[in-house]
Amino acid sequence: MEMKDFAILAPVPLEHLQSGADIAHKAGFVAFGSRKWELFRKVDELRGGVRVPVLIYPSHEDVPAKLSFVVSWLGWYVGCEESGNGKHSKEMMHRPPTTGQYTSDNQGHWAVFWHVCDLHELPAGRRLPISAIQTVKGGWRKTAPPRGPEMVATPSTLELPL
Template identity: 45%
Template sequence: MTFVSYDVALLAPVSLEHLEDGSEVCRKQGRVAFGSRAWEVFRKLDALRNGLPVEVFIYASHDPHVHKLAVSWKGLYVGHVESDNGAHPMGMRFRPPSTGKYHEDNHGYWAVFWEVESLRRLQEDQCIPTGRFWGLEKPKSYGRNFVPEGPILIRYPMG
């Protein structure tokens, strides 16, 4: 059984092609790494999570089949690593192969790589509208037309 912190959670957009390829990497390697330039979000998250994994709720961007704003993927955030001149320090071992199509995706663009275990696509009836989420330090939910444009610390959704 994995213990998870319920003090904080993460809401993040990831391109659908990277999620689909990343789920296979996660299955084979035990985790997958996604790039970000929002290093301060991940440093704060690591300070708040007390060494425990936290739930990550993922909005699949660039999905031509989805016409509603909803989280359709989920996983456990287990930490982040600093980039090595923009690349993951372990090369492509934990990266979705689809990122290889984009030169900058593995060569100089990202500040950090956030790592996820147990990545999975949610069933249709498990998807959560993005507007239902509350920012960690926000007085109310984001609202129904909310599109996450980067990783955001959120309150763990209850119920």
């Protein structure tokens, strides 16, 4: 399978990344929530069944994203599930255990759950500031750091194991 020329840049709270990495390993993928169902429909249309790199930077509650934030986690997007009731169809099987402490996180808040496999933290030398990530047409605008997942160009400097 060939890799697509785009990736997903996404903020995820650090606690969910840490607890989600174990779930991704044990259950095959971890499911993160988003309200951006249109974005994931577009990604699924463009990816043609090929997995897409996910560049993740730890988000901070109530702190606007800054261009100095750093991509320090990497995974592969393998699909999504739209939610009519805000819950994942497999309940907590694929959700980071840390989401259980936030009532809205698993009951009605999210429009879509995006699935990530092979989630892992990047070694310090392979991390990338989000300011170094290029835009793609119809994706992230550098003038507005992401408040949720966005399509970006796959960074050429990032070594991606296939």
